[in-house]
Amino acid sequence: LTRMLHLCRSETFQGKSGVHMPFLEYLHKGHCRLKVTKDFMQTAVNAFAIFVSGDIMDIKNLPASYVLNSARTIAMMKVEREKLAATWHVVKGSTPTPNISYEVLEKFRPLFKHVNAREIARLNLSDDRILSYIGTHPDLNRHQVGVVASRYLQLNPRWTEPRYLNLMNNLLCGVPMTFMRRIPENTYLQLTHQLFYHIRACDPLQRRFYLTMMMRTQALGKSYSWSAREVSRLGLLLAEVSGSDLSAI
Template sequence: MRSETFQGKSAVHMPFLEYMHKGHCRLKVTKDYMQTAVNAFAIFVSGDLIDVKNLPASYVLNSARTIAMMKVEREKLAATWYVVKGSTPTVNVTYETLEKFRPLFKHVNAREIARLNLSDDRILSYIGTHPDLNRHQVGVVASRYIQLNPRWTEPRYLNLMNNLLCGVPMIFMRRIPENTYLQLTHQIFYHIRACDPLQRRFYLTMMMRTQALGKSYSWSAREVSRLGLLLAEVSGSDLSAVNPEAMSGITSQVMLEMPIQSLLSITEMQLRYLDTKCLNILARKLISYQEHLESSSFKGYPIWPPRYSIILVVCVVHGVVYYNQF
């Protein structure tokens, strides 16, 4: 389909459904990029899997981000992987191709991901740092990598695995020497999004061993920052024992994940060292928590206030944060 021209101005339109025959649709990529995009959208919406698999691989790669935003059947989004891969064996798919395909990579089958060239450090790190993979996917890949690399327990390889650690059975991780956890890189616990709370608590326990970071009262800002998403599992009593200066190591990404039950234990002195974004996130969480309490109380449910409850009022003026704690 070509774009229409009216009074010298170009317009785009959806192809007529009566002219679209499932299994026989082909996308013609032209210089009219907008109409090409509309035609591709029509194929995803009104076509079938055969039509999707017949899309040009280069177009899918270049439009991966746009395609990922479409609300269509998951099977069609998963089929784009086979469009991009084509006749190339999975193990030969390059890192550059994967990087372009990143927005759609979460729809790739777990076994297909495990067939990638895991010996390439870039591909292994790419999989381990992808934020949208689920636990099943990382579990299958981690199992495959453990088979391929008998030395996977060395810090060098653990630092490449990142989120794949969520797919490693905890019984294997218990066999790793405690001082190995101290050699893990700064960013590794920011990528463990596929871990369930039990796994996060396990890694937190290992990091709080004497040969690793020790107890919370001995943490510095750098060590707090290293814990990443593990801070979401720190108890209220441990959080309140953290050195106030060390609270500057908490990032906004981590603050979003921390439960309100532990945040209620933050002391006034600790608040002084949180940055503006963290304070704003904390304020929103406290307001939401207060509204929840009022709603539950109104419905007649008993409310037991926490021992260390805080109400934070935040005001930002010219980039300076003013707050009061009650």
């Protein structure tokens, strides 16, 4: 690939820089290596060529720093999901999953949805920042949050306290409703204003359940008593409010 990069370097014509896709005959699957240079555009095109025409091994050989710095661009590529998922192994390297830092996860945010659910559950959930990061990630599906929530409930017997519920956010969609029914009604009143804006993985049945709990007497009460402040706390639950309750606000 070094030879290929030499042949396909950026050129200047009439003061304008141009880049070139690498020749496919120089792309040998399983043997591609990306050389990061100061020619950022050509480096990006070369990386794109590896994602499109390379294999999983080529993806795993990408520099971790490049993947982190270009995570948003990589996430927009229309390539096989397996290739996008392989970027996690690039970033993780030899670091044990529980030792992955919050800072690394934050840079990896655009690609985080492709990480395996069991792998996410191995992260350091005792770190409030990591727990909140997972709980506020908008692209995780119900399976992912379910596996992580199950793991967190095992790690933290005090998860029903408002402090921890407010960190879980979307992970509440992975908690069985039978568990949530055991939580005192006044606990729901102590949930943050932002929490129900993050429950994207919940199905309609779960959202209606949480709306019912929020409409209990010791929480927000009936809709006719709601002010703008109460309405703003409902977040995505507002879509489940019936027409008659909406008209009573």
